[in-house]
Amino acid sequence: MARTPAPRGTRAATLSDVARLAGVSVATASKALNGRNHVHPQTRERVMQAAAQLSFSPNSLARGLLAGRTGTVGLLTSDLVGRFSLPILMGAEDAFGAGQVSVFLCDARGDAIRERHHVQALLSRRVDGLIVVGSSTNPRPPLADAVDVPVVYAYAPSEAPEDLSIVPDNVNAGRMAVEHLIACGRTRIAHISGDREYSAARDRAAGAQAALDAAGLELVGEVAYGAWEEGWGRAAAGMLLDREPDVDAVLCGSDQVARGVLDTLRERGRRVPEDVAVMGFDNWDVLATGARPQLTSVDMNLEELGRAAARALFEAIDAEHGRAVHTVQCRVVVRGSTASAG
Amino acid sequence: MARTPAPRGTRAATLSDVARLAGVSVATASKALNGRNHVHPQTRERVMQAAAQLSFSPNSLARGLLAGRTGTVGLLTSDLVGRFSLPILMGAEDAFGAGQVSVFLCDARGDAIRERHHVQALLSRRVDGLIVVGSSTNPRPPLADAVDVPVVYAYAPSEAPEDLSIVPDNVNAGRMAVEHLIACGRTRIAHISGDREYSAARDRAAGAQAALDAAGLELVGEVAYGAWEEGWGRAAAGMLLDREPDVDAVLCGSDQVARGVLDTLRERGRRVPEDVAVMGFDNWDVLATGARPQLTSVDMNLEELGRAAARALFEAIDAEHGRAVHTVQCRVVVRGSTASAG
DNA sequence: AAAGGGTCCGAAAAGCTTTTCGGTCATTGC
DNA sequence: GCAATGACCGAAAAGCTTTTCGGACCCTTT
Known part of the structure; x- marks a missing residue:
């Protein structure tokens, strides 16, 4: 398989490059690639070809900066080594990955200091939401920091009753x-x-x-x-x-x-x-x-629990959502x- | 513990807000917060207080956009459910998290299509590098896409000898x-x-x-x-x-x-x-x-293997690095x- | 032939931070 | 008292995409 040798140092193509190659403005190139109206089919085709040729992929940073939404979420576990975080994490990754959301993984290792550090890092990256996975089903203290994005607690519910928690039944x-x-x-x-x-x-x-x-x-x-x-x-x-x-x-x-x-x-x-x-x-x-x-x-259907947490977070991102403790059913x-x- | 109620909808404070509150320009505010020279200690103090008051945290998107480096890496596993990915992932997360790097987690579930999709998503997010974790120690095909960032293969080496792989001995x-x-x-x-x-x-x-x-x-x-x-x-x-x-x-x-x-x-x-x-x-x-x-x-010291992969990726990000297969020692x-x- | 309408494209701004460079003010030396 | 120097601050650009709005052009109609 003749793989294109990775062109290290060749900075990734930008929309300007595509526009130049296609002989249009960046505005038109953007509209063409995003399926917006008011672009001549022929022009659109030219732009698409140029984009393919340069293997252009839009810079999510710039996009997120503009949209005020990044399409990322933080997954904060307190104990990755444990047996229970992993399936939850898989379910969440599954639910998000199917959409356009990417997942930041952080493991606080049961340390409150590290947890705060990770929360700060995630907030500075402007995640759209947060899932906090506990290491046991015992309730845990809510996040110490004021967080201006939705938070869903999975497996271990939050001690604060107004928080949204998803736990096994x-x-x-x-x-x-x-x-x-x-x-x-x-x-x-x-x-x-x-x-x-x-x-x-x-x-x-x-x-x-x-x-x-x-x-x-x-x-x-x-x-x-x-x-x-x-x-x-x-x-x-x-x-x-x-x-x-x-x-x-x-x-x-x-x-x-x-x-x-x-x-x-x-x-x-x-x-x-x-x-x-x-x-x-x-x-x-x-x-x-x-x-x-x-x-x-x-x-205990932990993978489903992870998916449920992801869904709940989706809903909470889109609209302020009723908070409560939800349970996920198990099966024999x-x-x-x-x-x-x- | 009187937790500040999360001010949903209150968009995060920007540097302009801090500068306004401190009565300085954004440039000065930036320099003050980043420890740059040519800022009066008193001014710096005023800025720091304003930042704290607004719980300002700089927007990593804008920063990454400017710096051309995001401080993120992608961790691409092919089989998260398996027993071996997890410790490697922990080691990598550990090594990165200690620094200023955040980790995107993706699970391709052994599916080549999904793998390509994830690689594309990671590239559009402008990760600085990629770790590909295999599900067995058998060599695996290299990534199908041309990737312009460093890639380190962990556990399963790449079939391409010019790639950098870290495997257990x-x-x-x-x-x-x-x-x-x-x-x-x-x-x-x-x-x-x-x-x-x-x-x-x-x-x-x-x-x-x-x-x-x-x-x-x-x-x-x-x-x-x-x-x-x-x-x-x-x-x-x-x-x-x-x-x-x-x-x-x-x-x-x-x-x-x-x-x-x-x-x-x-x-x-x-x-x-x-x-x-x-x-x-x-x-x-x-x-x-x-x-x-x-x-x-x-x-097999898999956690150490994860850390080694992270370190190798660091080095490869900083400078084009010698590629080869490295092994990690085990212990009885x-x-x-x-x-x-x- | 002129006006009007529709189609398509491009300029520009917004989103936020960092860095560079130029400008202002005060202080000091002569 | 004046010039020079240094300390400090601010304006502006760069980084990339999306959206809005205005403009250009062509075709049709009167």
């Missing part, structure tokens, strides 16, 4: 999980969760309890809060089996925890799903599909670990 | 892994790898072979190529134990494969690391630390699965 996730287990014929359901400090853990437990109540069932034992780790899942499952040998389903706070629970069940000779069904949250592919049997999990992804006992 | 990674196993007293070492189509798999195997040769050892069995999955690790380990019962170390093509291998070893009653040492690549935290015992792994992270047998 963890309560409903818990409810759907238990409903699935009940639909699989399970009645003795235990819940091994993660860190109690996370509202995600508490909300899922609350949703699970609601579903149990609705079915007239009781949770087996207490909700076992611990850590978001395989090791905790293994340990907690051991204790659970000691105390409640007749458990027939374990709802786990995350796929990591579920992996640990699966390990212990296997070691104790309990078959999954025949004897005990196991279910996780997050639908983390590498963990869920690598498990034996593959793990049924609740997908059924795999081998909960095959129906019915 | 998989050969050396394989060598270091085997050297570690030998240092642990192992002599009967097998290698269960991933997909043969990946140069990463082949390079690591080549490095491992080189280290074995240097130590006068032979690989136990053949390199077992398969898939980057736990299931493959489980299956391959079963076959390995059947054929080569006296193996005392398994080098795995990835942490995922290693997890599967650990599973099978446990089921077959082989103790790790006493009977068999196990080692992976990638140092994927959630897999390596969740394993029992925790998994020794080779970290020792955990329980290879405790010394000596």
Whole structure:
């Protein structure tokens, strides 16, 4: 493939260059390229050819300067390394990229100073809006700076109720999980969760309890809060089996925890799903599909959450929009670990 | 915290506003804020206060338009969902963000059309440079468009030898892994790898072979190529134990494969690391630390790779720079699965 | 043949910052 | 007291695109 060698130093062609080559004024060239009226078809064609020949691409800086709108947004994450920012970011990038919007990515690394620095940088670049992605579902303080563009908080809602936040519906996730287990014929359901400090853990437990109540069932034992780790899942499952040998389903706070629970069940000779069904949250592919049997999990639809945040930001940019907390629904992804006992 | 309510619609303050408030000309205001000479300290102070009062932040668009340099770079990934883009991206973001550079993030999702579209958008935004992050270490075709700014290829090198590429040193990674196993007293070492189509798999195997040769050892069995999955690790380990019962170390093509291998070893009653040492690549935290015992792994230093790519791009922006393929070194992270047998 | 209308093109301004260069004022030296 | 020097400030241009408005030209109609 004979690629044109990149002409370094050859500054990019401007509209003037195109106009000169086409033998028209810059005004006419602009109108021709932007499909405006009052340009003779023949002239337009000449301009188009000239533009193609010079591989002209209009300078977005100048355009943004004039229009007062840049077609850029800032995506401010507090923890890129974490598991949850990435899909949200992908969804947002997807929604924006499909349009004409480019995304500035910033990672504050959980540091408030860095966050302010990034916000300032984004504002000086005149972004049209901002999406702030939290690292957990716990509410976070709103941006410290006065920001004159719309802001949407994703995953972690803002503590300020007047801000617009898009969060996953963890309560409903818990409810759907238990409903699935009940639909699989399970009645003795235990819940091994993660860190109690996370509202995600508490909300899922609350949703699970609601579903149990609705079915007239009781949770087996207490909700076992611990850590978001395989090791905790293994340990907690051991204790659970000691105390409640007749458990027939374990709802786990995350796929990591579920992996640990699966390990212990296997070691104790309990078959999954025949004897005990196991279910996780997050639908983390590498963990869920690598498990034996593959793990049924609740997908929080984070990519959709990112898209929803992007859409909300669009609307807020175009018009002052009602502010509130919106939730995104989740879905159960059924795999081998909960095959129906019915 | 009494946050200033975001004054939506209040267009951002310009330098003229500051100058007017301070009672000076825009030229003086500019010089005062940028620390230029020939401004009376008292005047400078007045300007600074006016700027603070209006929370003025200079319009980067206008600045970039004038300077011919925007202080932005494009980060073009082909597969954001993959495991490897993210740390590279973090490293790059880190290196740039520390300076005054902002990063445009684009995900082409492995689609050439989308890639071209993104490149065009980035060029029209006048980025100062481009980092192209591949989804595997296999060489990829160079960008289809003529690009008049520097480009650095990260992870996947460009097929064009004149391009600048930064890649992990998989050969050396394989060598270091085997050297570690030998240092642990192992002599009967097998290698269960991933997909043969990946140069990463082949390079690591080549490095491992080189280290074995240097130590006068032979690989136990053949390199077992398969898939980057736990299931493959489980299956391959079963076959390995059947054929080569006296193996005392398994080098795995990835942490995922290693997890599967650990599973099978446990089921077959082989103790790790006493009977068999196990080692992976990638140092994927959630897999390596969740394993029992925790998994020794080779970290490819991808974040450092991202930083190196950013630095290389910096240099290429400042001056036409020597083009070539550079490699980034890896490191062994020792955990329980290879405790010394000596 | 002149006027009117329509079609098309071009000049100019706006958007914001930085830099250069010229101008003003005060101070100092003779 | 005058000239020269230095310190400080302001006008203006450059960077690129889009839009508005006025002008030029051609064709038609009376």
